[in-house]
Amino acid sequence: MFIDELTLNIWAGKGGDGIVSWMHVKGLSHAGPGGGDGGKGGSVYLQGVHDIGALSRHRFIKDFNADNGDNGHGDCMHGKSGSDITIELPIGSVVTNTATLEFIEVLSAEPIFFLKGGWGGRGNNYFKGSKNVNPQESTVGKPGEGGEFFIELKLMVDLGLIGLPNAGKSSILNALTKAKAKIGSYQFTTLTPNLGDLYGFIIADIPGLIHGASEGKGLGHKFLRHISRTKMLMHCISCENDKPLEVYKTIREELKKYDPSLLEKPEIILLTKTDLIDGDKLESYKKLFKKSHKNVLGVSIIDDQSVKSLSDELVKILGKI
Ligand SMILES: Nc1nc2c(ncn2[C@@H]2O[C@H](COP(=O)(O)OP(=O)(O)OP(=O)(O)O)[C@@H](O)[C@H]2O)c(=O)[nH]1
Ligand SMILES: [Mg+2]
Structure with a gap:
């Protein structure tokens, strides 16, 4: 427990x-x-x-x-x-x-x-x-x-994985590190935070957030304290969503309700499950974020090369903060 x-x-x-x-x-x-x-x-x-x-x-x-x-x-x-x-x-x-x-x-x-x-x-x-x-x-x-x-x-973490339930956060943690977080095709598979080590950088997978978490919906805000000391946040947004920007805003809204200072943390946008959409659509999704973010990445855990590129990119980014 x-x-x-x-x-x-x-x-x-x-x-x-x-x-x-x-x-x-x-x-x-x-x-x-x-x-x-x-x-x-x-x-x-x-x-x-x-x-x-x-x-x-x-x-x-x-x-x-x-x-x-x-x-x-x-x-x-x-x-x-x-x-x-x-x-x-x-x-x-x-x-x-x-x-x-x-x-x-x-x-x-x-x-x-x-x-x-x-x-x-x-x-x-x-x-x-x-x-x-x-x-x-x-x-x-x-x-x-x-x-x-x-x-x-309050966990001491380099990178916190946040996002809606089922976004693929635990799958990414496992793919990038030796963590063995539980994965499931249903919401709220992760009930407590999981940690992994990526070449010395500690990554935390936080249980999924949903709109209304501040009113106690889903698992509520209970675990957000664990990203209060996180150096950087990675928004995991599944390509299954037609409106990834809306998803991003929903999560940011919940972060703000918990602690507005969380919005100041450096961010990475990670589009997950890229195997589910074609290249053009992925580019159009990336474009939505590139206007405001310099770190917009994509990954599919069934594509080893994309996991390797993500891992290299994260080590580079985390090494600079
Ligand atoms: N096709 C595809 N499926 C994926 C990918 N990554 C994860 N999944 C599937 O998406 C589902 C959810 O994955 P999880 O890693 O458990 O998602 P999560 O964000 O940790 O979910 P919660 O713990 O409920 O918040 C599982 O059925 C995974 O197998 C991917 O890159 N491609
Ligand atoms: Mg999970």
């Missing part, structure tokens, strides 16, 4: 308490303070992973807690520090504290220090001094940082 948002309670560990205790030395009735300090609470790290399914691993877990530090011991022994924990999140996750709205983005596979464990309290040995040879005081450990966090995945 693909999950792209989740709320978790995450806490670093509390520091252990310092204690009041007295040294036991054979032959001495009173050998001074011996209360040790508490151990430090464990901290929390975030680790980005290249796995868009990583959030679904946490779906039955609501709480992540690093270990607390142990309380101090007698004979001036400090408590053990709590172990740190690391939470794996898909690269592209945005982690927002629901109370403060502060957020942190997981943009690479570098571990991120996230929540600090509390310091341990001081035992009475710490307070020993020339004027205070028998200190009675100790302090408690400090709480760890933490709270409730909303985690939202």
Whole structure:
């Protein structure tokens, strides 16, 4: 099950308490303070992973807690520090504290220090001094940082494939990359995004959009967040459509309703299923777009040469952005 948002309670560990205790030395009735300090609470790290399914691993877990530090011991022994924990999140996750709205983005596979464990309290040995040879005081450990966090995945992608259902988006992804997205001759075959790697450029196939997606029709806007960080969009328009320009406008309208800034992204127009029309018609379709777009391409997945040309062209275009 693909999950792209989740709320978790995450806490670093509390520091252990310092204690009041007295040294036991054979032959001495009173050998001074011996209360040790508490151990430090464990901290929390975030680790980005290249796995868009990583959030679904946490779906039955609501709480992540690093270990607390142990309380101090007698004979001036400090408590053990709590172990740190690391939470794996898909690269592209945005982690927002629901109370403060502060957020942190997981943009690479570098571990991120996230929540600090509390310091341990001081035992009475710490307070020993020339004027205070028998200190009675100790302090408690400090709480760890933490709270409730909303985690939202926004894929980090070079090229987002968008278009009506059945436009051939998943077929193109599979033809260009080693992805194995499901393909079907019916609408909404793709229910969650698929990713593929084209010579190091990440391509995402987003479930089909239809007119009215902003009112929740079809799969709605649910997956458009995944193109918010996409560097470039590829409008996939099937040559089965008599009015490809209208199709393009419909999709642009839905993008605008979701987030007008999506309209600013560089675009490629890809006419798909070119085997279904003759060369003249294809040229007339391309002409419709060439007035306003410099990147107007065509492909048929049953024509290996056209797939190869598309692949070469995309690598060239993506290399420049
Ligand atoms: N003739 C022809 N059929 C194609 C081509 N590309 C895809 N198809 C067919 O078109 C249908 C839809 O293909 P998909 O790749 O599943 O389309 P999609 O855009 O991912 O569809 P959704 O996931 O529903 O949005 C399938 O039956 C494919 O076999 C093509 O180049 N030529
Ligand atoms: Mg699909």
